[in-house]
Amino acid sequence: MRKLNSFSLLEMLVVIMIIAALILLFVPKLAQQKDYAVQQSNQALVKVVNEQYEMYRIEQPNEAQAGKKLNAEQLEKLREQGYLTDAQIKKYNELPQEAFK
Secondary structure, three states: OOOOOOOOHHHHHHHHHHHHHHHHHHHHHHHHHHHHHHHHHHHHHHHHHHHHHHHHHHHOOOOOOOOOOOOHHHHHHHHHOOOOOHHHHHHHHHOOHHHHO
16 A cells, blocks of 8 residues: 555644644734834824924914923914824824823
């Protein structure tokens, strides 16, 4: 009888178990990386908005200094003058409070 060159069921199970173990090791790291990326994105948006407001204040010296988070009136002025887009303002308003530390 001729022997077939194929994997046995046991060999396939071992390979599947190794792949499952690797997945269990890497999935939590990927979730942490996603959270870190979101946090960095939020901080970058806050920085961009604050720097755009500072540029606006340079051109409009009578504007008051902003606090940690800009209010709706300040954001609207930035939008009207073309410093920020509607999408940036919407995302900025949706940021969690810890992004403004």
